[in-house]
Amino acid sequence: MTSTPAGDSASQGAGPGEAGRGEAPPWDPASAGPPEKRRHDGWWAALAGVVATGAGLALAELLAAFVGPGSGPVVAVGGAVVDGVPGWLKDLAVSWFGTADKAVLLATMGVVSLAGAAFAGFLERRRPPWGAVLLGAVGVVAAIIAARRPGATVVWALPSLVGVVAAVVLLGALLRRVEVWFAEDERPGGDWREAVDRRRFLQWTGVTAAGAVLALGASRVVSAGGRVVAAARDAIRLPRPATAAAPLPTGVDFGAPATVPGLTPYVTPNPDFYRIDTALLLPQVDPGDWSLSVTGLVDQPFTLTWDELLALPLEEHYVTLTCVSNEVGGNLVGNARWLGYPVRELLARAGPQAGADMVLSRSTDGFTAGTPLEVLQDPGRASLLAVGMNGEPLPVEHGFPARLVVPGLYGYVSATKWVTELTVTTFAADQGYWTPRGWSARGPIKLSSRIDVPRPGADLPAGTVTLAGVAWAQHTGISRVQVRVDDGAWVEAQLAGTVGPDTWLQWRHDWDATPGDHTVAVRATDADGNVQVQAEAPPAPDGATGWQTIPVTIT
Numbered sequence: 001m002t003s004t005p006a007g008d009s010a011s012q013g014a015g016p017g018e019a020g021r022g023e024a025p026p027w028d029p030a031s032a033g034p035p036e037k038r039r040h041d042g043w044w045a046a047l048a049g050v051v052a053t054g055a056g057l058a059l060a061e062l063l064a065a066f067v068g069p070g071s072g073p074v075v076a077v078g079g080a081v082v083d084g085v086p087g088w089l090k091d092l093a094v095s096w097f098g099t100a101d102k103a104v105l106l107a108t109m110g111v112v113s114l115a116g117a118a119f120a121g122f123l124e125r126r127r128p129p130w131g132a133v134l135l136g137a138v139g140v141v142a143a144i145i146a147a148r149r150p151g152a153t154v155v156w157a158l159p160s161l162v163g164v165v166a167a168v169v170l171l172g173a174l175l176r177r178v179e180v181w182f183a184e185d186e187r188p189g190g191d192w193r194e195a196v197d198r199r200r201f202l203q204w205t206g207v208t209a210a211g212a213v214l215a216l217g218a219s220r221v222v223s224a225g226g227r228v229v230a231a232a233r234d235a236i237r238l239p240r241p242a243t244a245a246a247p248l249p250t251g252v253d254f255g256a257p258a259t260v261p262g263l264t265p266y267v268t269p270n271p272d273f274y275r276i277d278t279a280l281l282l283p284q285v286d287p288g289d290w291s292l293s294v295t296g297l298v299d300q301p302f303t304l305t306w307d308e309l310l311a312l313p314l315e316e317h318y319v320t321l322t323c324v325s326n327e328v329g330g331n332l333v334g335n336a337r338w339l340g341y342p343v344r345e346l347l348a349r350a351g352p353q354a355g356a357d358m359v360l361s362r363s364t365d366g367f368t369a370g371t372p373l374e375v376l377q378d379p380g381r382a383s384l385l386a387v388g389m390n391g392e393p394l395p396v397e398h399g400f401p402a403r404l405v406v407p408g409l410y411g412y413v414s415a416t417k418w419v420t421e422l423t424v425t426t427f428a429a430d431q432g433y434w435t436p437r438g439w440s441a442r443g444p445i446k447l448s449s450r451i452d453v454p455r456p457g458a459d460l461p462a463g464t465v466t467l468a469g470v471a472w473a474q475h476t477g478i479s480r481v482q483v484r485v486d487d488g489a490w491v492e493a494q495l496a497g498t499v500g501p502d503t504w505l506q507w508r509h510d511w512d513a514t515p516g517d518h519t520v521a522v523r524a525t526d527a528d529g530n531v532q533v534q535a536e537a538p539p540a541p542d543g544a545t546g547w548q549t550i551p552v553t554i555t
Helices: 036-065 073-084 086-124 130-147 154-181 188-222 225-235 306-310 343-348 373-377
Strands: 291-296 301-305 317-323 334-343 358-363 366-372 385-391 403-405 417-425 449-451 458-460 463-472 478-485 504-514 516-526 548-554
Touching: 036 073, 036 086, 036 130, 036 154, 036 188, 073 086, 086 130, 130 154, 130 366, 130 449, 154 188, 188 366, 225 385, 291 343, 301 306, 301 343, 306 385, 317 385, 317 403, 343 373, 343 385, 343 417, 358 373, 358 516, 366 373, 449 516, 449 548, 463 516, 478 504, 504 516
Parallel strands: 291 417, 458 548
Antiparallel strands: 291 301, 317 334, 334 385, 358 366, 358 417, 385 403, 449 463, 463 504, 478 516, 516 548
């Protein structure tokens, strides 16, 4: 049954004469057409919601390119999600997705946004103005979040507000085309008019979508910061270190990969080095604009520029870094040759005051880490304000132009990337980013070992099978690694060389394998005689423990 306004006799079969004017009454575009047709208009309304919302987001991103790189609604809301997740959920995400955690988060946000936009379009068609109200509410929330992000100003709310206004206006315009199209049964013209209005709706939709693509592309052109920083990085020629890294000993790699295919190399190439941080959008910091302030409970606060940093006597050290989210047997660990200036010298210049016991380092994106002051002042520990990684300037994803590298501590309490501030303070007065989210305040790295070859579940021929992997006890060193097959005795593995206790080392053992299903386990002992903890524990709140055990099949 056709739905018509009350008192419209023409809709009840009355002729022109009965209407009293000799012509059909005016057509009401609010009519939705017959029920069987009305069932389909919701899909097109949902499409209108997706296109209008996408165009609004694209416009917001274009405006954010002028306001600030983190002011766009996607990055702002995504950053708030990262900040708001509890420690156990962050650990779960990293264990499931590893270094792809941010891509998964953005993809999830995209799916949710797509579904929400479609629902808003459908709702606006069925129950106006609630679809527009829904879009407006989401936009206002995004604006508030953006304005409250670290380093933000009230202007950061502007992209989200402008974007949502544009989305609401475009949604209304597109839905008016849907109304005209699906009300054809109420007006003269028949199928021909319906085809015309369907084509107009699709044209409007296509133009809006094309405009969104152009706006998004323009935002990338305007956001030239990444290209500027990349060009600045390429132009840098790092100075020769005043103190060069110790030469790598013979046999540090067991001849890998030729001798032991699959064994992790002693030095991790930059592209393979793990990346775990809270930045959805990589900070683009021009070294010409960068500076480091050393402040807080100090006698002589000061600011250091990029040129001043490079003019200092830099040192080079091999240091292994580990993420606290690393599971037993995980790959969130890597070893590199770092170039930088000792943090203890920066602190000595500032003169920490009595009672201070922590340094709160701050990133340009607002991340903070609380590091024990005594660790950074330790003359026997190569804690660096690093500018180089494996012979080149730091990659942007690893903290260019400067970051902290601290042996022996998990990254969440020490390895601040894009660092711009060191505040000497106390653990009683301040907390790093992850501590109020359930992680421990100090984060010393735990003794650990890993099996690289064979891979878990491998099917291998009987005979000599090489077992190999890496072990680490940063700033303490490894004294032995042992392996065990099934419930047999622990046997000594051969250890490769290392430059010192601040890096991992490789181990290997040639096993005379017999047919059957077996389990292989590994454990390490540090230079102080401590044996790796057998009891299994998850990464939260202060690092995983347990012996890695893998199944293998020998045929």
